[in-house]
Amino acid sequence: MSKQILLIVTALFFSNFNCFSNGIIEKDSLKPKTISFKIKLKSADKVKITVSPLKYNKHLAYSFTLDDGYRSAYLTAFPLLNGGKISNSLINEWKIDQGGDGTTSEGLFYSDGMGNKIPFKLALAINGGSIRELPENRGHLSWAEVKEMYNAGWDILNHGFHHATKHGTNYFAEVTENKTSIKQNLDFTMSHFVVPGGEGDEKYYLEYEKEALNNGHFSVASYYGVGPVFKVDSKVDLDKMISARTFVQSSKDTITFKTMDHYLQMLDSIVKQPNTVWFNEFTHGTGNTNLWNLSMRFPEFKYYMTTLANKYGLKGNDSIWMAPWQEVYEYIWLRDRIKADFQQKNKEVTVTIQLPEIPETFRNREISLNVETASKFEVEPNKDLKIKDDGKTTHKQIFIQLEK
Structure with a gap:
């Protein structure tokens, strides 16, 4: 059987340029943006190149979000996943152990x-009006804590x-005020919305969905919608998605x-599907107390995430892409x-990729390609591209x- 070669193409593109050709940036408003590179094969075996359904050619994309910006995200979840010192028991201003x-x-x-x-990465759904520095035993995150997690790849x-x-x-x-708050304090623009839960007028969530989609957000997580399991081995309708x-x-x-x-068994049944899938889930706090009875106690959160890592991560079958909602979207x-x-001529393959106009708010601009061939290879050096391979x-x- 032929072996699969995974190509991961990460492109940082600019709106004022319209074409990348052979690694050289060209300005040409009449041509699409294009990148190209050459592969040198050790033998003339036939090659087949396709776009990978998920980054790194994974079978499962799993997105997990912590709602409301509680400080337990920084004290417990972040160091557990990213590596570091997990907080000892800490009673917050609400007399709850976070x-x-x-x-x-x-x-x-x-x-x-x-x-x-x-490292495993999660997302934080936050309220700018709740982020603050004091008191010392505050229940919500500070701007510095949010920034540290964002810089580590959390969305x-x-x-x-x-x-x-x-x-x-x-x-x-x-x-809009939350969007402005995060832009002013953290210097990036949020592009995905999570409807806050609580008491409200009947179907109030529809108003949130409408305002979010009308004000620059690409998707909304709400009470009802598509998913949360998506088969992604074919085109996915992402236009104004409500999940x-x-x-x-x-x-x-x-x-x-x-x-x-129980939750892990459900996830395992999803993983065992033959289709490549994307699954999205949420919780609130991750401290020692079940915050508002809508959270995960830290021992259970640790057990849950560690089991995922041992079974589907690096220590297991390595089939998981543990990435937040925005990154997968x-x-x-x-x-x-x-x-x-791609064009193959004996032992040389030229790969050409035409790119769309990418929204400025996109944080991730990556694509993976699968190349099926029985041959080892090397990539032709290109001074304009940073290339890593195990050919x-x-x-x-x-x-x-x-x-840039």
Whole structure:
């Protein structure tokens, strides 16, 4: 059987340029943006190149979001996944324990298939009006904590400025003021929205959906909608997507890993599907207390995430791409809009990829290609491209990055 070669093409593109040709940036308003490179094969075996359904040619994209910007995300979830010191027990201003077990985590990882490990990453759905520095035992995150997690690859999603839901809510202001707040304090523009839960007028969530989509957001996680399991081995309709939101939560009474095992069994049934899939889930706090009975206690959160890593991550079958909602959305959006072509002449293959106009708010501009061939290979040097590959060893991957 032929082996698959995975090509990961990461492009940092600019709106004022319209063409990348042979690694050289060209300005030409009449031509599409194009990147191209050459592969030198060790033998003249036939080659087939296709776009990978998911980044790194993974089978499962799993996105997990923490709602409301509670400080337990930084104290427990972030160090557990990214590696670091997990907080000891810490009672917050609401007399709730948002800490963890005080241990030091080595991190939870999957691999890119080229020998590099990548930490599990989540998303934070935050309310700018709740972010603050004081008191010291505050229940919500600070700007510095949000920034640190964002810089580590966690995505930040719009959750309304005040988390308002009750009668009289100004939905337009909630959406736009939160967007402005994050832009002013963290210097990036949020592009995905999560409807805040709570008491409100009947079907109030429809107002949030409308205002979010009308004000620059590409997708909304709401009470009802498509998903949360998406088959992604063919084109996905992402236009003004409204996704159903589901939660992973501890039981109300005592710590029980049986509750987590139930969620894990459901996830395992999704993974076993033959289709490549994207699954999206949520919770609230991850501290020692089940915050508002809508959260995961830290021991159960740790058990849940560690089990995922051991089974589907680097220590398991390495089939998971543990990435937040925005990262997966942007990959699929770009994947479905590129045009990849290749021409083979004996032992030389020229790959050409035409790219769409990418929205300025996109944080991730990456694409993976599968190349089926029995031959080892090497990539022809190109001074305008940063290239990594394992063509001389397991000959499965090429990584290409275009920079400014």
